[in-house]
Amino acid sequence: MTELSLRDAQRLVLAHCAPLSSTTLPLQYGYGRVLAASLKSTRPKPSYSQSTRDGFAVPGVSAAELRDRAVTFRLTGEIAAGTLESGALAPGCVMRIMTGGMVPRRCERVVPFEDCHEEGERVVIPASALRRQQTFIRKKGSVMGRGRVLVSRGTRLQPDHSLLLAENGYHEVPVYRRPRVWLLCTGSELVKPGGEILPGQKISGNSVLLSGLLEADGTGCEVADPVPDEAGAIGSAIRGILQQEPDVLVTTGGMGPGKFDLIEQVFQELGGQVLYNSLRVRPGKATLFGLLGRVRCFALPGPPPAVRLLYHELVAPALRSLQGFSRPLPLRVRAWLSESLCLRGQGVMNMKGAVATLQDGRLVVRQAGFQDRVNAILLFSGRKKTYRAGDTVSLHLVGPLA
Amino acid sequence: MTELSLRDAQRLVLAHCAPLSSTTLPLQYGYGRVLAASLKSTRPKPSYSQSTRDGFAVPGVSAAELRDRAVTFRLTGEIAAGTLESGALAPGCVMRIMTGGMVPRRCERVVPFEDCHEEGERVVIPASALRRQQTFIRKKGSVMGRGRVLVSRGTRLQPDHSLLLAENGYHEVPVYRRPRVWLLCTGSELVKPGGEILPGQKISGNSVLLSGLLEADGTGCEVADPVPDEAGAIGSAIRGILQQEPDVLVTTGGMGPGKFDLIEQVFQELGGQVLYNSLRVRPGKATLFGLLGRVRCFALPGPPPAVRLLYHELVAPALRSLQGFSRPLPLRVRAWLSESLCLRGQGVMNMKGAVATLQDGRLVVRQAGFQDRVNAILLFSGRKKTYRAGDTVSLHLVGPLA
Structure with missing residues (x-):
């Protein structure tokens, strides 16, 4: 099996994640x-023709009348906003009308109050205002x-x-339908959240990270108890999860160098179909996507920084596609680097968790520190090693701006 | 009671919304x-000193040895990432160490593989690499x-x-604790969502708008059945809600010109304390904030555009403050207008629902059309009437960027 680029991996994943019922x-x-x-x-x-100004609703005027400097009308009524039946204008008559008010039948225009002169029941309107192109009427159905x-x-x-x-x-x-997602963290040192923590043990950081991300994205998940790094235990945990008929299974750990590739071994034993088992990205090279029957399976590595990046770039788009989103991939934008940055591992795509903020209307971005909330992923092609403050870079927005 | 500016109203609201228990x-x-x-x-x-490169862990070297061009060491072991006990270096000996590996005792630096020459059990390291300032060790507690x-x-x-x-x-x-919010929409034409809709009736748009906004903000709400524009009905609905001991009550309708100010009348009858009942903003002038015992009450007007703006500017900050957010007000940023814009009603602050997007790293914004999802609120002082495409303007971000 060849290594895939991130983009090819995204294409492959989305091809297996058509919308659910x-x-x-x-x-x-x-x-x-x-x-x-x-x-x-x-x-x-609008559902009826309405005035866009406070003014007078005026009927059609003959060309002869328009030859005078002004035309005098008789005021016969008032139309408030919200009035749903406003009658008709009699010839030579106007009605007071408020913004949003229903334009009466035979009304050809509204003339704003400030252009008119009102004397008791008489309203004098200059011919120039009656010739104006703008009628101050928003016609029924025009929006x-x-x-x-x-x-x-x-x-x-x-x-x-x-x-x-x-x-x-x-x-x-x-x-x-929303996908049903199950989460399984592997690692002999892991304890179920809320359980007693003995020396050398720890709560699975990946479990709280991923369940939080899945909740933030509106999917939520079921979290299986963590399992030790043993093929038998992993296999029976996965078999148990499959009985719950999930749409997606996400595992962490048991992938990549320095450990036995337990997950891939178990996946093969269960008859799974591996679609990729390595990516040309750093970090996150050691990761697998495949099918166990109809269940889409993402095997993520153990280190949380890689888990976070692979979640945003591959798992979240898959979940959005299963839910029918027309644009499942993260929003790609440009931004200015606010701090210089040096990459290792050239020739392979580098991803960095980052913090994007707005400064004077411009999007600026820096690599995230360990206490930061990551809201962007910087994507580097691997052709260049050093980037300076002020350089423009490409990134995916994956959370609200800080 | 005087009219308040938006900023003064926000201050007053937040002063009554200290964090809950x-x-x-x-x-x-x-x-x-x-x-x-x-x-x-x-x-x-880090919890132990660790290597930042794949290389050799090297002990201290005497000044005499450094006079030679290179120093030869004996290779005595290997330290993988994740090894939690790596022993000590013997004098004249090195160990292979992987990135993230625990640096052994007596190690003074890591020299990357590419700088060294390995021959069987012998490792030859140039003196220049042993004199370098950078040690490639991330010390315990240094972060x-x-x-x-x-x-x-x-x-x-x-x-x-x-x-x-x-x-x-x-x-x-x-x-x-999260605030308990109740929502009550008033209007004789309103039907409970899901109920039968007779001619002249409609589902309360404000009810789905506000319950969605409250869910998006993580609070959620209880929605009371809508009540007609009658003081008796409104009063008994509010009394019923008060028995549920909410933290916040939001009503819509029954405020402002063209209707009886039923909400304020009922509010007074129930012994409520009005803190403001009018704002110097457009739209949204006719709105009330007050206390019914310990319940914070927002009476919003009926038109949804005003409801949306007042929600983001006043109700949402109140809810964030009650939940203990250190920065309850919306994020204020600058952006470029992408379309020109003409305001009415000068001398009063104008708010406009808007759509903000990123283009080539810059935030651009335009007034929202009726089909748009509003993610920003444009704020205009009211001193200027016309704004052109390309002008910079001030806005509040209230949702994710499109």
Whole structure:
């Protein structure tokens, strides 16, 4: 099996992660879910012609009248915003109308109050204001007609989308099923979180890191008890998980140099199909993706920095694709380096956890320290060794800006 | 009661939203919660002196030996990464050591393989490499000593923080309680989501908008059934909610011109203390904040655009403050306008829902259209009427970048 580039690995993973089945949910439970069908507008927007100014609703005026410097009208009524039946204008008459108010029948334009002169029941409007191109009317359906796509399939529903759908009378939405994810950390030193910690043992950092990332991404996961570095124990743990019919299994540890490649061995014994078992990236070279029946399996290495990068670059896109996101890969942007940086291991793609922030409207980025929250991944081709402060670089945004 | 500026309103709200009580959670359930105490490192980082290169661990060399061009050593062993006991170097002897490997006692430096010449059991190292300033050793505790602050009080726990805490042996974390929020939409035309919709009725858009925003912010809420625009109905709905002992009550509708100010009337009848009932902002002027006993109450107006802006600028900061966030206000940044923009209503602060994106490393922003997901709020002082494409403007980031 050959080593893959990160990009080829992403392509291969996504090719095995077509959207799961879909279901229907009440609109108020749709937040964060991905729409399984495009939904269309059920009414024109605006639903009636409305004024865009506080002013007078004016009927059509003859060319003869427009020859005078001003035209005098009679004031016959008032239309508040929210009034849903405003009647019709009689010839030579105007009505006071508020912004958002329904334009009456036979109204050809609204003239803002400040352009008019009001004397009791008489309103005098200069001819120039009656000739103006701008009518201050937002016509029924001018923003959007009926039957146009409101929210597209593959969109993650945000509160603003739900508002739009509610306004169009939708009270249910078709969404994709979320993947069921299981997490298994391997390592003889690992203790279940909450369990007693004896000397030489530790809580699995990868377990809290990954369960947090999976929760942040809206998927969540089931966490299996950690298993020691023994093929038998790993095999029976995986068999137990498979009985729960997950969509995705993520393991950590048991990959790569310095240890037996226990995970790959067990994976083969269980009849798994390996799709890659090595990547041309640093860190994260020793990692596997494959299928155990219909279960997509990601075997990540042990060191948390590699786990975090491989999660964002491969596991998270897979989960987004299974949920039907139309753009599963992380957002790639440019930024300015705020500190210089020296890479090791040339000729192979280098990834670095990073912190991106906005300064005076520009995105700046630096390599993350161990106490930082990583919100970006710097991607270096491996052709260059040294980068200086001020250089522009390419990165994936994987979390909110600090 | 005088009208407040947005900034004064924020100050007043935050002054009434001190952090709630705290509790202790298992680390794996801490994601998204706010730390109620600063947690300190329990071990030095790194926990042992380690090599930063693949090379040879070399003992101290006498000045006499360094006068030669090269020094010859005897190879006596190998130290893999992860080996936790690596013995001591004998004089004149070296050991092979891998990156991350524990540096043996009496080792003074690591010399990378590529600088050395290996012949069977003999390793020849040039004197220049033995005189170098850089030792390729990361000393125990050099990154962080014991007892230093790892994660500060007021930090929202992200997966990276949980990893750091797990590595330091924490399996529980002290976090603030989350506020209990109730939502009540008023309006005679409103139907409970999921209920039958008769002609002239509609699902409350504000109810799905706000419950989505509250879920996105990690608080969630209880949604009361909508009530018609009648003081009696509103009063009994609020009394019912108060029996559930919420921390925060948010209402929509029943505020502002064109309707009776039913909410304020009911609020007074229930013995509420009004802290503001009008703001110098557009939209969103007609809004109230007050206390009903210990319950913080936000009465928002009816139109969803104003609801969204007031939520992000006032309600969300209040909820973050109650949860103990050290920085409850939204992130204020600068950006370039990508489209020109004309404001109405001068002399008062204008807020506009907006979409911020990154283009070539710069933050650009435009006013949101009705189908857009709002992720930023443009803030205009009201002193200027027209802004052109390319102008820099001030905004609050309130959601992930598109």
